[in-house]
Amino acid sequence: xxxNHYDIVIIGSGMGGLVCGDVLSREGYSVCILEKNKQIxxxxxTYVREKVIFDSGVHYLGGLGKGQNLYQVFQYLGIMDKLKxxxxxxxxxxxxITEHDEKEYVFAQGxxxxxxxxxxxxxxxxKALRLYCDKxxxxxxxxxxxxxxxxxxxxxxxxxxxxxxxxxIESITDDTKLxxxxxxxxxxxxxxxxxxxxxxxxxxxxxxxxxSWKCINGGSQIGKWMAKNIHDRGGIIKRNCEVKKIEVExxxxxxxxxxxxxxxxxxxxxxxxxxxxxxxMTDTDIIKNVYRNRLKSLENSIxxxxxxxxxxxxxxxxxxxxxxxxxxxxxxxxxDYTDDNWPLGYVIFAGGGKTSKYAESMxxxxxxxxxxxxxxxxxxxTVSETEDRGPxxxxxxxxxxxxxxxxxxxxxxxxxxxxxxxxxxTPLSYRDYIGNGDGxxxxxxxxxxxxxxxxxxxxxxxxxxxxTGQNLNLHxxxxxxxxxxxxxxDLMGNESIIExxxxx
Numbered sequence: 029x030x031x032n033h034y035d036i037v038i039i040g041s042g043m044g045g046l047v048c049g050d051v052l053s054r055e056g057y058s059v060c061i062l063e064k065n066k067q068i069x070x071x072x073x074t075y076v077r078e079k080v081i082f083d084s085g086v087h088y089l090g091g092l093g094k095g096q097n098l099y100q101v102f103q104y105l106g107i108m109d110k111l112k113x114x115x116x117x118x119x120x121x122x123x124x125i126t127e128h129d130e131k132e133y134v135f136a137q138g139x140x141x142x143x144x145x146x147x148x149x150x151x152x153x154x155k156a157l158r159l160y161c162d163k164x165x166x167x168x169x170x171x172x173x174x175x176x177x178x179x180x181x182x183x184x185x186x187x188x189x190x191x192x193x194x195x196x197i198e199s200i201t202d203d204t205k206l207x208x209x210x211x212x213x214x215x216x217x218x219x220x221x222x223x224x225x226x227x228x229x230x231x232x233x234x235x236x237x238x239x240s241w242k243c244i245n246g247g248s249q250i251g252k253w254m255a256k257n258i259h260d261r262g263g264i265i266k267r268n269c270e271v272k273k274i275e276v277e278x279x280x281x282x283x284x285x286x287x288x289x290x291x292x293x294x295x296x297x298x299x300x301x302x303x304x305x306x307x308x309m310t311d312t313d314i315i316k317n318v319y320r321n322r323l324k325s326l327e328n329s330i331x332x333x334x335x336x337x338x339x340x341x342x343x344x345x346x347x348x349x350x351x352x353x354x355x356x357x358x359x360x361x362x363x364d365y366t367d368d369n370w371p372l373g374y375v376i377f378a379g380g381g382k383t384s385k386y387a388e389s390m391x392x393x394x395x396x397x398x399x400x401x402x403x404x405x406x407x408x409x410t411v412s413e414t415e416d417r418g419p420x421x422x423x424x425x426x427x428x429x430x431x432x433x434x435x436x437x438x439x440x441x442x443x444x445x446x447x448x449x450x451x452x453x454t455p456l457s458y459r460d461y462i463g464n465g466d467g468x469x470x471x472x473x474x475x476x477x478x479x480x481x482x483x484x485x486x487x488x489x490x491x492x493x494x495x496t497g498q499n500l501n502l503h504x505x506x507x508x509x510x511x512x513x514x515x516x517x518d519l520m521g522n523e524s525i526i527e528x529x530x531x532x
Contacts, residue, residue, distance in 0.1 A: 042070025045300030047512025086247030090235030
């Protein structure tokens with residue numbers, strides 16, 4: 029039955045919002061999700077070019093082995109057996125490659141396998157590698173929800189949240205090459221020297237070392253199955269439906285205003301969009317300026333530039349793993365590029381074709397600062413609301429794409445001759461589709477020097493307004509799913525769903 033009043037109104041259908049909608053609808057709440065885009069899913073969105081599917085954000089997943097954390101979440105949500113997945117090569121999910129070095133350093137699945145493959149290139153570093161892996165497991169074990177455990181206070185995590193990734197890795201080995209290799213895929217979390225906490229590094233790496241997977245035909249299937257669950261329980265997902273204002277009456281949110289001044293009422297409201305953008309839509313003295321300003325002062329992670337390539341038929345050999353590249357000595361400073369030396373690093377994801385021998389497509393990502401596209405800041409372009417940004421913007425994208433492909437060509441000679449066509453995306457593309465203001469890949473930057481400051485509580489001063497999504501705890505599919513669970517637990521006031529997930 030169509031209505032404009034629900035138990036739960038969720039703003040944004042990213043991973044965190046969909047998890048909240050799916051979980052809470054299971055618990056008997058009526059749910060309405062409001063999504064500004066034509067397609068649901070946030071970073072789960074896919075797009076098609078020349079009949080080839082490209083992911084916008086989910087290029088591979090970790091923790092989907094039987095009994096592992098994301099597997100259990102998906103099992104509880106009833107979608108695990110519906111997903112079309114392909115496990116990546118057990119002996120290599122990522123390869124780290126560097127300028128002026130012909131070796132390809134291998135990250136393998138399974139901790140003993142991970143150590144064994146790196147020992148091939150670092151035969152004298154077994155002690156360091158075991159210290160590294162033991163520390164990852166120890167740190168991950170301090171986070172109860174990550175391990176689907178109930179209970180546990182902040183004190184359990186506090187001690188390990190103040191470990192600096194770079195300092196720790198440099199403390200276990202003097203081998204500078206190994207130091208660089210161990211953080212070689214830090215584009216997964218936009219690593220910063222003297223800032224990125226080791227717990228962020230540990231929780232992300234652990235999930236991939238446990239097991240690494242690719243979604244066949246893209247990650248949007250995750251969102252589609254959760255949306256079906258919500259619909260099947262009477263929930264509503266309204267697309268092309270942008271929230272303009274969060275209205276407060278008598279000390280709590282009464283409704284949200286959407287396009288055309290329509291109103292959607294609810295008992296509880298969950299925002300899956302950036303906390304700063306959420307508060308900009310919320311006019312109330314209950315949320316003090318000191319809190320608003322604190323959130324505004326937090327740094328967002330850098331954005332990226334993407335080239336999505338379609339290959340000529342049977343032209344480029346397929347590889348199932350990913351490649352992370354950085355220029356010599358730049359593993360921690362890839363975001364600190366200049367116009368002259370960009371790109372300082374990139375990551376490559378290959379897309380399989382009809383056969384496993386040749387790649388159908390490839391996605392290349394390199395860091396890009398929002399300032400580079402600031403001159404087109406007033407433009408807005410999505411499938412639902414198209415706008416031509418002009419010839420200068422097109423020329424800018426072409427110039428960047430050619431530079432990035434030139435850089436890739438150095439490690440993959442002849443790749444340019446295999447390209448049939450390519451398409452690009454800039455920080456503006458991510459801004460317009462994700463709605464985060466600056467195209468940030470991973471939301472609010474975590475800082476080991478002040479971990480409390482960069483952790484956002486799901487609760488706000490308004491008793492029925494909650495946050496969820498990647499800005500709370502951790503980014504990525506796993507991180508946003510866990511954030512969704514945190515929000516649900518807080519809203520319901522108990523941890524009963526953790527046992528249900530663990531026993532699914």
